Amino acid sequence: MTDGLRMTPDVMRELAHQVVDILIERRERLPDDRAWDGEFKQDLTARLEEDPPETGRPPRETIERAVRDILSPAMRLDHPRAFGFVPSEPTWPGVLADLLATGFNINAASWLTASGPSQLEAVVIDWFRRWLGYPETAGGVLTSGGSAAALNAFVTAREAADNPPLATVYMSDQSHSAQVRAARIIGIHPERVRVLPTGDDLRLDLATLASAVDADRAAGCTPIAVCADAGSTSTGAVDPLDAVADYCAEHGIWLHVDAAHGGFAAITEPGARLLRGIERADSIGLDPHKWLFQPYETGCLLVRDTRTLERAFAIHHDVLQDSVWGANHPNQADRGLQLSRRDRALKIWMSLQIFGMAAFRAAVAQGIERAERAARYIAASPHLELTTPASLGIVTFRYHPDGAHGEAALERINKDVLARVFWDDRAFLSSTTIRATFVLRMCVINHTTTWDDVRETLETIERFGREAL
Numbered sequence: 001m002t003d004g005l006r007m008t009p010d011v012m013r014e015l016a017h018q019v020v021d022i023l024i025e026r027r028e029r030l031p032d033d034r035a036w037d038g039e040f041k042q043d044l045t046a047r048l049e050e051d052p053p054e055t056g057r058p059p060r061e062t063i064e065r066a067v068r069d070i071l072s073p074a075m076r077l078d079h080p081r082a083f084g085f086v087p088s089e090p091t092w093p094g095v096l097a098d099l100l101a102t103g104f105n106i107n108a109a110s111w112l113t114a115s116g117p118s119q120l121e122a123v124v125i126d127w128f129r130r131w132l133g134y135p136e137t138a139g140g141v142l143t144s145g146g147s148a149a150a151l152n153a154f155v156t157a158r159e160a161a162d163n164p165p166l167a168t169v170y171m172s173d174q175s176h177s178a179q180v181r182a183a184r185i186i187g188i189h190p191e192r193v194r195v196l197p198t199g200d201d202l203r204l205d206l207a208t209l210a211s212a213v214d215a216d217r218a219a220g221c222t223p224i225a226v227c228a229d230a231g232s233t234s235t236g237a238v239d240p241l242d243a244v245a246d247y248c249a250e251h252g253i254w255l256h257v258d259a260a261h262g263g264f265a266a267i268t269e270p271g272a273r274l275l276r277g278i279e280r281a282d283s284i285g286l287d288p289h290k291w292l293f294q295p296y297e298t299g300c301l302l303v304r305d306t307r308t309l310e311r312a313f314a315i316h317h318d319v320l321q322d323s324v325w326g327a328n329h330p331n332q333a334d335r336g337l338q339l340s341r342r343d344r345a346l347k348i349w350m351s352l353q354i355f356g357m358a359a360f361r362a363a364v365a366q367g368i369e370r371a372e373r374a375a376r377y378i379a380a381s382p383h384l385e386l387t388t389p390a391s392l393g394i395v396t397f398r399y400h401p402d403g404a405h406g407e408a409a410l411e412r413i414n415k416d417v418l419a420r421v422f423w424d425d426r427a428f429l430s431s432t433t434i435r436a437t438f439v440l441r442m443c444v445i446n447h448t449t450t451w452d453d454v455r456e457t458l459e460t461i462e463r464f465g466r467e468a469l
């Protein structure tokens, strides 16, 4: 059955069929299955901690064991009632494309190692460029996710500013921790990472930004980047992109827009309206593994001028000297952190080829509308309080019954509601904190989610709230 590290074609085929059957059955069952499953460390240690066997075990059983003990005790982020964090339902062509690209053992480092995939990456990035209204000078790189996009963006910004000492970066208190981490990784002193307070609208405040920049410049610091949110992950709030772009242009500071959550809303009309001004950023971070329905890990960094990216990342290495193949043959490894890189463009391309833009546009639009409908339900409910309006597929709220309940009591009740949802398993929800208030949060962008999934979950929350009183 096995020979060294090889298998016969029949065995390979049989195992592949087993895996595909498991995946398809899982998808079929998902709506009736739990939205979350997890085990305690102790149990999983008992099941999994062992040395690898000296001689191989039967492959079928090994695959079954992987499904039972490893893959199942996990969140089903593609479950139609997974509303926590940022859910994602990867398209089936996307999953198959990942298998294909892995099977072809693509290393998308350079044109020499992967000309087809390199060209396709250029094509896909050019789609994104046009969706966002970026100029033709723009280009980019597919990354592991939004965090890597942020890291690459900050390096690019820093190099564009000539790597000054005492560099500072600016973002709002709604920005993703990935931005703060990226700043830390590139060595910005924590004291010079300015996390600016937002007002009631949870958006970056221009006056606050301007006074922080002025104070830093007076103190001898050099601002290298402002990071604006195009859909904060907490509430979907969008910073005033046009105004921030005006400010950054006037003051010569790199503008990075973190659109990891909201960027692909740009393919819809309401989304494009909300994201107006994004095309003026120097760089934009995107996450196709969120709202473009791709398997993990698929992120993207776009820059307004591709040369800035290569200036930051291209470094000669003798052992790679043969990778320079003709003129205008881009090596994607010259545009970011990774040398060896899996192919990430194929899944995006295959999904869009097979379903077409109209289907994607409809799926994204549906997420926006579903959140608005959820917000209307919440606003109309006597027991629920809408804490932020629906924005980019996200709505926040809390259980708030009639009568006098202090903030502490409301927090206790809502934490209790969340715990009940958690142990009930029918849906998965997470929370966030808005101006020191604990609130529940639903992100409803999964394209397989129905209104009934949302409504039933809200009804369950109302019931759990009554029980928690």
Ligand SMILES: *Cc1c(COP(=O)(O)O)cnc(C)c1O
Pocket (backbone or CB within 6 Å): 086, 144, 145, 146, 147, 148, 176, 178, 179, 231, 232, 233, 258, 259, 260, 261, 262, 287, 299
């Ligand atoms: C998800 C997210 C990130 C982090 O992206 P990863 O793909 O998880 O690395 C950064 N910013 C925002 C706004 C996000 O939603």
